[in-house]
Amino acid sequence: MPIKVISGTALHTPTRGRLEVLENVHILVDETGRISEILPSDHPRLAEVRAHAEAQGNLTELQQGQFLLPGFVDLHIHAPQWPQLGKALDASLEVWLQKYTFPLEARYSDLAFAREVYEGLVEALLANGTTTAVYFATIHLEASLALAEICLTKGQRALVGKVAMDDTGQCPDFYRDADASTAVNETRAFIQGVRELAGCEDPLVRPVITPRFIPSCTDSLLEGLGNLAEQMDCLVQTHCSESDWESRFVQERFGASDTAVLSRFGLLRQNTILAHSNFVSDEDLTAIQHKGAAIAHCPLSNFYFANAVFPLRAALDKNVHVGLGSDISAGHSPSILDGCRHALLASRARQSGIDPRLPPDERGISGSAVSIPEAFWLATAGGGEALGLPIGKFVLGYKFDALVLDLNTPGSNVGWFPNLDTLEDLFQKLVLNATRSNIVMVWVDGAIVARSPSIHL
Amino acid sequence: MPIKVISGTALHTPTRGRLEVLENVHILVDETGRISEILPSDHPRLAEVRAHAEAQGNLTELQQGQFLLPGFVDLHIHAPQWPQLGKALDASLEVWLQKYTFPLEARYSDLAFAREVYEGLVEALLANGTTTAVYFATIHLEASLALAEICLTKGQRALVGKVAMDDTGQCPDFYRDADASTAVNETRAFIQGVRELAGCEDPLVRPVITPRFIPSCTDSLLEGLGNLAEQMDCLVQTHCSESDWESRFVQERFGASDTAVLSRFGLLRQNTILAHSNFVSDEDLTAIQHKGAAIAHCPLSNFYFANAVFPLRAALDKNVHVGLGSDISAGHSPSILDGCRHALLASRARQSGIDPRLPPDERGISGSAVSIPEAFWLATAGGGEALGLPIGKFVLGYKFDALVLDLNTPGSNVGWFPNLDTLEDLFQKLVLNATRSNIVMVWVDGAIVARSPSIHL
Incomplete structure (x- = not known):
């Protein structure tokens, strides 16, 4: 019975x-x-x-x-940014990161602060119907473990990542891993810690290897995390081809796209979650599909920081796994129902284009609009497929x-x-x-x- | 005291x-x-x-x-469309109008139905903080008067218009004014009726002359309504240059833009509310500013039906009066706070553009993004200025x-x-x-x- x-x-x-x-x-x-x-x-x-x-x-x-x-699946949440939800979105990305976001994330060395924020966050997301959440935490091992434990206690299905970021040129002195081997070792300890907390058979909460994004990681770190993913059979998440600046930076450093670089370092794996991916090429989409990786489409934050609209229809046509991410707090809404609405708007902006002075056929990209049931699928079953979970x-x-x-x-x-x-x-x-x-x-x-x-x- | x-x-x-x-x-x-x-x-x-x-x-x-x-000012609401809020937005504009919207609006010949819907609408808008509402009602005199009366009873500041639409080629047989003179006479009776209900000294509710849009009105009707506006010193509202189809239709019929045609018929006046205006030229904006008319920017419905994004920054730079409209129910949200968010998103889509394959400087229109305080101003003081009201x-x-x-x-x-x-x-x-x-x-x-x-x- x-x-x-x-x-x-x-x-x-x-x-x-x-x-x-x-x-x-x-x-x-x-x-x-x-x-x-x-x-x-x-x-x-x-x-x-x-x-x-x-x-x-x-x-x-x-x-x-x-x-x-x-229940809703949110594939991309920066848990430590919860206190600044809806704040500083008139600022440039540079100011948003350096003045607001990195100093806030650095505060999570304070475990009491972390616990208080994370408890409020998990409760709020559950109340908004987010039954599965994929979190970036911070670089701090203890606070990141606390987030995993809070998800377990409150009963939220979650994938939690301790963030890894070690590049001295790209990360501020007050907020980065000491070096690549420290970051890899702490990531290993984090994976073990979460698996001890949650168990290994059908666990509610799982660890995710989380290089912040390629620019913030040295080659050694990317390589170490790729090896770790293979050794420990662990999921991976990162940002991918989000903006003009970011995709150009990676192209200049490696002569290749984010997707190709992640693949080279062993980070493009089955169910790897790639946040954004606005600037992926057709070839990148093919590679993502081939590996069984997935894209977290974050339409709200993309309006603010991405410089363009994700080619959602192209990804769906290639049978790439795609779900939705709130991208808290570059996205200001914790609601994946809002996420559906923003996916609809982004797809329609892409379809229509923006400039009434142009002829209609030069303005937008025909066939881009998604339907309401498609948007809802992204928020639920699509997110489940992205993660390879029966949800x-x-x-x-x-x-x-x-x-x-x-x-x-x-x-x-x-x-x-x-x-x-x-x-x-x-x-x-x-x-x-x-x-x-x-x-x-x-x-x-x-x-x-x-x-x-x-x-x- | x-x-x-x-x-x-x-x-x-x-x-x-x-x-x-x-x-x-x-x-x-x-x-x-x-x-x-x-x-x-x-x-x-x-x-x-x-x-x-x-x-x-x-x-x-x-x-x-x-x-x-x-309180919030909503410059553009189709009151009779309230029952279909959030419905049929996957349909094309043609299907949305012919299969859903016109048959629904036709039902307001039933005064009991009208009263029930309008009471729910006004209560819901007040609960959402909309203290001033500018309504299109339907072609029905009695039901439109009922809306004005309900606003008065419930205490909402409102401008209410009986819709005028008489073109046999553009309006369905089951839903249009009998002819131009009937439409003008009923509009006159409506204006008198509202003024009797609300009084003339600092009234809470005012009548608005409301040609649906140029395509649905014959020349006689447009001319009659222009004369009526002057005779009765009455505000005017209509749709203006909303979409490719609509602006081309007017251009082909008159060899001129919506704005120019409205001006020619005496309908572009002080505080005339022009919904949408996505396809206005610089010359149109100058004319709108010169006459002291105003634009109801409806960013949410524009994503669905406008084919492009309104040049908000250009209008503001020319000191054109602009406020926000929910455009219920082509816009699915009754909240003008949502309207602020959609104005932000539309302005950012216009700024960034949509196609990541293009170089950044060919993708969007630099300088288009509005700030959060600008969006809030549109929703409040900007809307007040559009109407010439001290709110x-x-x-x-x-x-x-x-x-x-x-x-x-x-x-x-x-x-x-x-x-x-x-x-x-x-x-x-x-x-x-x-x-x-x-x-x-x-x-x-x-x-x-x-x-x-x-x-x-």
């Missing part, structure tokens, strides 16, 4: 761009947090299943106006990472007109207008991890 | 791009809803003023974590249209770290991350028009 039964109408995008409505189903979750059965409302065993779950106190019944969605859709054997959106919360901007709207219409309204205030319950691995005080469930 | 005193810290942008923090002030409001005094915390008369207001039950004291902002800032003689943002509401995504953030930082965080759930009290003309049930005030 299942340990948990959730009844209601579920909306998800099991394949890219296709909405599936599971109307009035019962989802059964087993003791490993996986979906063991999905029963339609006329299933002969339904009464028995319900009676059993109810007797155990394990039946959750969604009410009128409540809908079940997969992001309601399918047998997948983890029950999910949330309830409630249309009737105070402060809701989602209008539902049942006489005028189909459930497909409602799905679009939810993706475009729901906010944190609509999210009333969140599960990871079948366990409740966030719950609004006002919930009627 | 004032009839109302509000104490707290106020944030506003009295001039474009300049944030002013009024720390710990008392704002005194007179019986006409105007700000009569702003007293600093060390003012000698403060104790007396406070004691008097307190005795009358007229003192509102903001608490820790609460901030006073000007949008905390200045003597201006109307007290204001709201309280509370950082401590459940579901808030605004993080305040008082040890790390100045009030200037906090302002940016509010503009970028506050939502309806942070808005706990709203005033128009000094009267409370929305109030969160959970408010601690």
